[in-house]
Amino acid sequence: MTSSGKKLIYLDNASTTFPKPKEVIEYMTDFYSNYGVSPDRVSSEIATKAAEVVDASRRKLAELFGGSAPERLVFGYNITDSLNLLINSVLEQGDHVICTTLEHNAVLRPLYFLNDHRGVELDIVPFDEYGYIDPEDVKSKIKENTKLVLIIHGSNVVGTIQPIKEVGAICRREGVLFSTDTAQTAGLVPIDMPSMNIDVVCFTGHKSLMGPTGIGGMYIREQLKITPSRSGGTGILSELREQPEEFPYCLEFGTPNLLGIAGLLAAQEWISSQGGISEIHKREMKLANRLHDGLSEIKNVKLYCADLSHDHLPVLAFNVEGMNATDAGNKLDLEYNIANRTGLHCAPLAHKALGTDKSGGTVRLSIGPFNTEEDIDSAIKAVGEIAEAARDSAL
Ligand SMILES: Cc1ncc(COP(=O)(O)O)c(C=O)c1O
Incomplete structure:
Protein backbone atom coordinates (compact mmCIF):
# COMPACT_ATOMS: atom_id res chain seq x y z
CA MET A 1 0.00 0.00 0.00
CA THR A 2 1.26 3.51 -0.73
CA SER A 3 0.30 6.91 0.74
CA SER A 4 -2.41 7.19 -1.96
CA GLY A 5 -4.10 4.21 -0.31
CA LYS A 6 -3.92 2.15 -3.52
CA LYS A 7 -2.18 -1.21 -3.47
CA LEU A 8 1.23 -0.90 -5.10
CA ILE A 9 1.87 -3.37 -7.89
CA TYR A 10 5.62 -3.53 -8.13
CA LEU A 11 6.83 -4.58 -11.58
CA ASP A 12 10.24 -2.93 -11.53
CA ASN A 13 12.22 -5.86 -10.17
CA ALA A 14 14.92 -5.51 -12.82
CA SER A 15 15.86 -2.21 -11.13
CA THR A 16 15.88 -3.79 -7.71
CA THR A 17 13.74 -6.54 -6.28
CA PHE A 18 11.09 -5.31 -3.87
CA PRO A 19 10.06 -6.13 -1.25
CA LYS A 20 12.99 -8.00 0.20
CA PRO A 21 12.06 -11.16 2.11
CA LYS A 22 11.13 -10.35 5.70
CA GLU A 23 13.51 -13.12 6.84
CA VAL A 24 16.39 -11.16 5.26
CA ILE A 25 15.40 -7.90 6.90
CA GLU A 26 14.90 -9.56 10.29
CA TYR A 27 18.27 -11.30 10.07
CA MET A 28 20.00 -8.06 9.11
CA THR A 29 18.38 -6.14 11.96
CA ASP A 30 19.35 -8.76 14.50
CA PHE A 31 22.85 -9.21 13.10
CA TYR A 32 23.64 -5.51 12.98
CA SER A 33 22.19 -4.92 16.44
CA ASN A 34 24.45 -7.57 17.94
CA TYR A 35 27.51 -7.83 15.72
CA GLY A 36 27.75 -4.59 13.72
CA VAL A 37 31.49 -4.12 14.21
CA SER A 38 34.52 -4.29 11.95
CA PRO A 39 35.00 -8.02 11.25
CA ASP A 40 38.19 -9.49 12.66
CA ARG A 41 39.24 -12.96 13.72
CA VAL A 42 41.36 -12.01 16.70
CA SER A 43 40.15 -8.94 18.55
CA SER A 44 36.84 -9.74 20.25
CA GLU A 45 34.03 -12.24 20.32
CA ILE A 46 31.63 -10.04 18.37
CA ALA A 47 34.28 -9.18 15.76
CA THR A 48 34.99 -12.91 15.35
CA LYS A 49 31.29 -13.60 14.89
CA ALA A 50 31.10 -10.80 12.27
CA ALA A 51 34.08 -12.37 10.45
CA GLU A 52 32.37 -15.78 10.51
CA VAL A 53 29.29 -14.33 8.85
CA VAL A 54 31.46 -12.71 6.17
CA ASP A 55 33.15 -16.08 5.56
CA ALA A 56 29.83 -17.91 5.38
CA SER A 57 28.41 -15.39 2.91
CA ARG A 58 31.57 -15.65 0.81
CA ARG A 59 31.33 -19.44 0.77
CA LYS A 60 27.66 -19.48 -0.27
CA LEU A 61 28.20 -17.04 -3.11
CA ALA A 62 31.34 -18.79 -4.34
CA GLU A 63 29.34 -22.02 -4.43
CA LEU A 64 26.56 -20.31 -6.38
CA PHE A 65 29.03 -19.48 -9.16
CA GLY A 66 30.63 -22.95 -9.13
CA GLY A 67 33.78 -21.66 -7.44
CA SER A 68 35.71 -23.89 -5.07
CA ALA A 69 38.00 -21.24 -3.53
CA PRO A 70 35.75 -18.97 -1.41
CA GLU A 71 38.54 -16.45 -0.80
CA ARG A 72 38.37 -15.63 -4.52
CA LEU A 73 34.88 -14.23 -3.98
CA VAL A 74 35.62 -10.57 -3.27
CA PHE A 75 33.07 -8.09 -2.00
CA GLY A 76 32.56 -4.58 -3.31
CA TYR A 77 29.60 -2.24 -3.33
CA ASN A 78 27.54 -3.12 -6.42
CA ILE A 79 28.27 -4.42 -9.91
CA THR A 80 29.14 -0.94 -11.21
CA ASP A 81 31.91 -0.94 -8.63
CA SER A 82 33.20 -4.43 -9.45
CA LEU A 83 33.04 -3.90 -13.22
CA ASN A 84 35.02 -0.66 -12.86
CA LEU A 85 37.58 -2.43 -10.69
CA LEU A 86 37.93 -5.26 -13.19
CA ILE A 87 38.07 -3.06 -16.29
CA ASN A 88 40.58 -0.62 -14.82
CA SER A 89 42.75 -3.37 -13.36
CA VAL A 90 42.95 -5.49 -16.48
CA LEU A 91 43.09 -3.11 -19.45
CA GLU A 92 46.16 -1.13 -20.38
CA GLN A 93 47.15 1.13 -23.23
CA GLY A 94 47.22 -0.81 -26.53
CA ASP A 95 44.83 -3.53 -25.32
CA HIS A 96 41.62 -4.43 -27.15
CA VAL A 97 38.30 -5.22 -25.49
CA ILE A 98 35.02 -6.60 -26.86
CA CYS A 99 31.52 -6.04 -25.47
CA THR A 100 28.00 -5.92 -26.98
CA THR A 101 25.35 -3.35 -27.86
CA LEU A 102 23.20 -4.80 -25.06
CA GLU A 103 25.64 -3.57 -22.44
CA HIS A 104 24.64 -1.36 -19.49
CA ASN A 105 26.43 1.95 -18.90
CA ALA A 106 28.17 0.21 -15.98
CA VAL A 107 30.25 -1.44 -18.71
CA LEU A 108 29.97 1.04 -21.58
CA ARG A 109 31.06 4.17 -19.73
CA PRO A 110 34.23 2.75 -18.15
CA LEU A 111 35.14 1.24 -21.55
CA TYR A 112 34.41 4.50 -23.39
CA PHE A 113 36.62 6.30 -20.88
CA LEU A 114 39.54 3.96 -21.52
CA ASN A 115 38.88 4.17 -25.25
CA ASP A 116 38.83 7.98 -25.20
CA HIS A 117 41.65 8.63 -22.73
CA ARG A 118 43.86 5.57 -22.30
CA GLY A 119 44.40 4.18 -25.79
CA VAL A 120 42.30 1.03 -25.29
CA GLU A 121 40.63 -0.27 -28.47
CA LEU A 122 36.95 -1.19 -28.25
CA ASP A 123 34.72 -3.37 -30.44
CA ILE A 124 31.00 -3.67 -29.82
CA VAL A 125 29.13 -6.70 -31.13
CA PRO A 126 25.46 -6.33 -32.20
CA PHE A 127 22.44 -8.46 -31.27
CA ASP A 128 19.93 -9.90 -33.72
CA GLU A 129 16.21 -9.17 -34.12
CA TYR A 130 15.42 -11.68 -31.35
CA GLY A 131 17.75 -10.03 -28.85
CA TYR A 132 20.70 -12.45 -28.95
CA ILE A 133 24.33 -11.98 -29.89
CA ASP A 134 26.08 -14.49 -32.12
CA PRO A 135 29.19 -16.00 -30.45
CA GLU A 136 30.79 -16.18 -33.92
CA ASP A 137 30.64 -12.36 -34.09
CA VAL A 138 32.69 -12.24 -30.91
CA LYS A 139 35.14 -14.76 -32.35
CA SER A 140 35.57 -12.75 -35.54
CA LYS A 141 36.53 -9.65 -33.54
CA ILE A 142 39.23 -11.33 -31.46
CA LYS A 143 42.71 -10.22 -32.50
CA GLU A 144 46.27 -10.34 -31.27
CA ASN A 145 45.86 -7.62 -28.62
CA THR A 146 42.40 -8.65 -27.37
CA LYS A 147 42.71 -8.76 -23.60
CA LEU A 148 39.12 -8.99 -22.43
CA VAL A 149 35.68 -10.05 -23.63
CA LEU A 150 33.01 -8.62 -21.33
CA ILE A 151 29.42 -9.57 -22.06
CA ILE A 152 26.10 -9.03 -20.35
CA HIS A 153 24.50 -12.31 -19.28
CA GLY A 154 20.87 -11.19 -19.21
CA SER A 155 19.65 -8.03 -20.92
CA ASN A 156 18.04 -5.53 -18.56
CA VAL A 157 16.20 -4.01 -21.55
CA VAL A 158 14.63 -6.96 -23.38
CA GLY A 159 15.32 -9.82 -20.95
CA THR A 160 17.18 -12.13 -23.34
CA ILE A 161 19.80 -14.45 -21.81
CA GLN A 162 22.98 -14.44 -23.88
CA PRO A 163 24.90 -17.57 -24.98
CA ILE A 164 27.77 -16.97 -22.57
CA LYS A 165 28.78 -20.62 -22.40
CA GLU A 166 29.54 -20.57 -26.13
CA VAL A 167 31.36 -17.24 -25.83
CA GLY A 168 33.31 -18.62 -22.87
CA ALA A 169 34.45 -21.64 -24.89
CA ILE A 170 35.67 -19.37 -27.70
CA CYS A 171 37.56 -17.10 -25.30
CA ARG A 172 39.23 -20.03 -23.54
CA ARG A 173 40.34 -21.48 -26.89
CA GLU A 174 41.68 -18.09 -27.98
CA GLY A 175 43.35 -17.41 -24.63
CA VAL A 176 41.34 -14.25 -23.95
CA LEU A 177 40.01 -13.26 -20.53
CA PHE A 178 36.21 -13.65 -20.33
CA SER A 179 33.95 -11.89 -17.87
CA THR A 180 30.20 -11.46 -17.64
CA ASP A 181 27.81 -8.92 -16.11
CA THR A 182 25.34 -11.01 -14.15
CA ALA A 183 23.36 -8.11 -12.69
CA GLN A 184 20.10 -9.51 -14.05
CA THR A 185 20.83 -13.22 -13.79
CA ALA A 186 22.67 -13.98 -10.54
CA GLY A 187 20.12 -15.62 -8.25
CA LEU A 188 17.79 -16.46 -11.13
CA VAL A 189 19.78 -18.34 -13.78
CA PRO A 190 22.48 -20.97 -13.12
CA ILE A 191 26.03 -19.65 -13.54
CA ASP A 192 28.74 -22.28 -13.41
CA MET A 193 32.13 -20.70 -14.03
CA PRO A 194 34.12 -23.90 -14.75
CA SER A 195 31.75 -25.38 -17.35
CA MET A 196 31.00 -21.96 -18.88
CA ASN A 197 34.72 -21.02 -19.05
CA ILE A 198 34.10 -17.75 -17.22
CA ASP A 199 37.21 -16.13 -15.77
CA VAL A 200 35.51 -13.41 -13.73
CA VAL A 201 31.87 -13.17 -12.68
CA CYS A 202 30.71 -9.71 -11.60
CA PHE A 203 27.53 -9.53 -9.53
CA THR A 204 25.27 -7.17 -7.66
CA GLY A 205 23.41 -8.17 -4.52
CA HIS A 206 20.15 -6.26 -4.67
CA LYS A 207 18.36 -7.78 -7.65
CA SER A 208 17.58 -11.51 -7.90
CA LEU A 209 20.16 -12.30 -5.22
CA MET A 210 17.55 -10.68 -2.93
CA GLY A 211 20.01 -8.80 -0.74
CA PRO A 212 20.09 -5.10 0.12
CA THR A 213 21.52 -2.34 -2.08
CA GLY A 214 25.18 -1.37 -1.72
CA ILE A 215 26.69 -4.85 -1.92
CA GLY A 216 28.20 -6.65 -4.90
CA GLY A 217 31.49 -8.10 -5.99
CA MET A 218 33.17 -10.63 -8.21
CA TYR A 219 34.59 -14.13 -8.28
CA ILE A 220 37.97 -14.60 -9.96
CA ARG A 221 38.70 -18.10 -11.19
CA GLU A 222 41.47 -20.15 -9.64
CA GLN A 223 45.01 -19.47 -10.91
CA LEU A 224 44.06 -16.09 -12.36
CA LYS A 225 45.90 -13.11 -10.95
CA ILE A 226 44.59 -9.57 -11.25
CA THR A 227 46.78 -6.61 -10.34
CA PRO A 228 44.37 -4.19 -8.67
CA SER A 229 43.94 -0.61 -9.85
CA ARG A 230 43.08 0.38 -6.27
CA SER A 231 44.68 -0.12 -2.91
CA GLY A 232 43.95 0.57 0.72
CA GLY A 233 43.55 -0.89 4.17
CA THR A 234 43.06 -4.62 4.57
CA GLY A 235 43.28 -5.12 8.34
CA ILE A 236 46.25 -7.49 7.79
CA LEU A 237 49.88 -7.10 6.67
CA SER A 238 49.72 -3.38 7.43
CA GLU A 239 53.50 -3.12 7.24
CA LEU A 240 53.48 -3.72 3.45
CA ARG A 241 53.86 -0.77 1.08
CA GLU A 242 51.74 -2.49 -1.54
CA GLN A 243 48.39 -4.27 -1.49
CA PRO A 244 48.79 -7.84 -0.17
CA GLU A 245 48.77 -10.43 -2.96
CA GLU A 246 46.53 -12.99 -1.36
CA PHE A 247 42.81 -13.24 -1.87
CA PRO A 248 40.48 -11.69 -0.86
CA TYR A 249 42.71 -8.86 0.38
CA CYS A 250 44.17 -8.11 -3.05
CA LEU A 251 40.76 -6.96 -4.27
CA GLU A 252 38.99 -5.70 -1.13
CA PHE A 253 39.74 -2.22 0.14
CA GLY A 254 38.71 -0.58 3.41
CA THR A 255 35.91 -1.46 5.79
CA PRO A 256 33.43 -3.76 4.03
CA ASN A 257 29.66 -3.39 3.81
CA LEU A 258 29.17 -5.82 6.67
CA LEU A 259 25.42 -5.39 6.83
CA GLY A 260 25.10 -6.01 3.09
CA ILE A 261 27.27 -9.11 3.27
CA ALA A 262 25.16 -10.47 6.14
CA GLY A 263 21.99 -9.66 4.20
CA LEU A 264 23.31 -11.60 1.22
CA LEU A 265 23.90 -14.62 3.42
CA ALA A 266 20.32 -14.55 4.69
CA ALA A 267 19.10 -13.95 1.14
CA GLN A 268 20.90 -17.09 -0.13
CA GLU A 269 19.20 -19.07 2.60
CA TRP A 270 15.86 -17.59 1.62
CA ILE A 271 16.42 -18.51 -2.04
CA SER A 272 17.14 -22.11 -0.97
CA SER A 273 13.97 -22.13 1.14
CA GLN A 274 12.01 -21.24 -2.02
CA GLY A 275 13.32 -24.28 -3.88
C1 LIG B 1 22.69 -5.41 -16.77
C2 LIG B 1 23.04 -4.46 -15.67
N1 LIG B 1 24.32 -4.17 -15.43
C3 LIG B 1 24.68 -3.34 -14.44
C4 LIG B 1 23.73 -2.74 -13.63
C5 LIG B 1 24.19 -1.84 -12.53
O1 LIG B 1 23.83 -2.39 -11.30
P1 LIG B 1 24.25 -1.67 -9.93
O2 LIG B 1 23.49 -0.37 -9.95
O3 LIG B 1 23.77 -2.58 -8.86
O4 LIG B 1 25.69 -1.46 -9.95
C6 LIG B 1 22.39 -3.02 -13.84
C7 LIG B 1 21.35 -2.37 -13.02
O5 LIG B 1 20.35 -1.91 -13.45
C8 LIG B 1 22.03 -3.90 -14.89
O6 LIG B 1 20.76 -4.19 -15.14
Missing part, protein backbone atom coordinates in the same frame (compact mmCIF):
# COMPACT_ATOMS: atom_id res chain seq x y z
CA GLY A 276 16.41 -22.61 -5.36
CA ILE A 277 17.05 -20.33 -8.30
CA SER A 278 15.68 -22.54 -11.08
CA GLU A 279 12.40 -22.95 -9.22
CA ILE A 280 12.09 -19.19 -8.71
CA HIS A 281 12.90 -18.58 -12.38
CA LYS A 282 10.26 -21.12 -13.43
CA ARG A 283 7.60 -19.45 -11.28
CA GLU A 284 8.48 -15.98 -12.53
CA MET A 285 8.51 -17.14 -16.17
CA LYS A 286 5.01 -18.54 -15.74
CA LEU A 287 3.89 -15.04 -14.81
CA ALA A 288 5.99 -13.54 -17.61
CA ASN A 289 4.21 -15.80 -20.11
CA ARG A 290 0.85 -14.69 -18.74
CA LEU A 291 1.90 -11.06 -19.11
CA HIS A 292 3.28 -11.69 -22.59
CA ASP A 293 0.08 -13.37 -23.76
CA GLY A 294 -2.09 -10.58 -22.33
CA LEU A 295 -0.02 -7.77 -23.83
CA SER A 296 0.20 -9.55 -27.20
CA GLU A 297 -3.57 -9.42 -27.51
CA ILE A 298 -3.66 -5.63 -27.25
CA LYS A 299 -3.82 -4.28 -30.81
CA ASN A 300 -1.49 -1.31 -30.56
CA VAL A 301 1.09 -2.70 -28.15
CA LYS A 302 4.47 -3.64 -29.58
CA LEU A 303 6.68 -6.03 -27.64
CA TYR A 304 10.43 -6.19 -28.24
CA CYS A 305 12.50 -9.41 -28.43
CA ALA A 306 9.87 -11.22 -26.42
CA ASP A 307 9.99 -14.83 -27.61
CA LEU A 308 9.82 -16.39 -24.17
CA SER A 309 10.34 -19.90 -25.50
CA HIS A 310 14.04 -19.04 -25.83
CA ASP A 311 16.39 -18.27 -22.92
CA HIS A 312 14.67 -15.33 -21.27
CA LEU A 313 14.26 -13.44 -18.05
CA PRO A 314 10.87 -12.33 -16.71
CA VAL A 315 11.48 -8.89 -18.22
CA LEU A 316 9.30 -7.47 -20.99
CA ALA A 317 9.82 -4.28 -22.97
CA PHE A 318 6.99 -2.73 -24.95
CA ASN A 319 5.55 0.45 -26.35
CA VAL A 320 2.03 1.65 -26.95
CA GLU A 321 2.06 2.72 -30.60
CA GLY A 322 1.83 6.44 -31.07
CA MET A 323 2.68 7.13 -27.44
CA ASN A 324 5.96 8.16 -25.86
CA ALA A 325 7.23 5.48 -23.47
CA THR A 326 7.53 7.96 -20.62
CA ASP A 327 3.88 9.02 -21.00
CA ALA A 328 2.67 5.41 -21.00
CA GLY A 329 4.87 4.53 -18.02
CA ASN A 330 3.77 7.60 -16.08
CA LYS A 331 0.13 6.67 -16.62
CA LEU A 332 0.78 3.15 -15.34
CA ASP A 333 2.49 4.60 -12.33
CA LEU A 334 0.24 7.56 -11.46
CA GLU A 335 -3.17 6.25 -12.50
CA TYR A 336 -2.79 2.55 -11.74
CA ASN A 337 -0.04 2.51 -9.11
CA ILE A 338 2.01 0.06 -11.14
CA ALA A 339 5.75 0.60 -10.64
CA ASN A 340 7.55 0.22 -13.96
CA ARG A 341 10.63 1.67 -15.64
CA THR A 342 10.75 3.74 -18.83
CA GLY A 343 13.53 5.37 -20.82
CA LEU A 344 16.78 3.90 -22.04
CA HIS A 345 17.42 1.73 -18.94
CA CYS A 346 21.10 2.82 -18.92
CA ALA A 347 21.56 0.79 -22.12
CA PRO A 348 21.55 3.41 -24.90
CA LEU A 349 23.02 1.18 -27.63
CA ALA A 350 20.33 -1.45 -27.13
CA HIS A 351 17.63 1.15 -27.64
CA LYS A 352 19.42 2.58 -30.65
CA ALA A 353 19.43 -0.90 -32.21
CA LEU A 354 15.75 -1.39 -31.41
CA GLY A 355 14.95 2.04 -32.85
CA THR A 356 13.36 3.11 -29.59
CA ASP A 357 15.94 5.73 -28.65
CA LYS A 358 13.95 8.49 -30.35
CA SER A 359 10.62 7.77 -28.66
CA GLY A 360 11.56 7.74 -24.99
CA GLY A 361 12.85 4.16 -25.01
CA THR A 362 10.37 1.51 -23.92
CA VAL A 363 8.18 0.69 -20.96
CA ARG A 364 9.69 -2.19 -19.00
CA LEU A 365 7.77 -4.53 -16.71
CA SER A 366 9.89 -6.94 -14.71
CA ILE A 367 8.64 -9.68 -12.43
CA GLY A 368 9.97 -10.68 -9.01
CA PRO A 369 9.35 -13.52 -6.57
CA PHE A 370 6.52 -11.74 -4.76
CA ASN A 371 4.38 -10.98 -7.82
CA THR A 372 1.08 -12.78 -8.26
CA GLU A 373 -1.28 -13.62 -11.13
CA GLU A 374 -3.51 -10.79 -9.92
CA ASP A 375 -0.64 -8.33 -10.32
CA ILE A 376 -0.14 -9.50 -13.89
CA ASP A 377 -3.85 -9.34 -14.73
CA SER A 378 -4.06 -5.80 -13.32
CA ALA A 379 -1.07 -4.76 -15.43
CA ILE A 380 -2.58 -6.26 -18.60
CA LYS A 381 -5.87 -4.48 -17.92
CA ALA A 382 -4.13 -1.16 -17.25
CA VAL A 383 -1.98 -1.34 -20.40
CA GLY A 384 -5.13 -2.31 -22.34
CA GLU A 385 -6.95 0.81 -21.12
CA ILE A 386 -3.99 3.09 -21.83
CA ALA A 387 -3.67 1.60 -25.33
CA GLU A 388 -7.37 1.97 -26.00
CA ALA A 389 -7.28 5.64 -24.99
CA ALA A 390 -4.28 6.13 -27.32
CA ARG A 391 -6.24 4.54 -30.17
CA ASP A 392 -9.26 6.74 -29.47
CA SER A 393 -7.21 9.92 -29.40
CA ALA A 394 -5.56 8.96 -32.72
CA LEU A 395 -8.96 8.80 -34.46
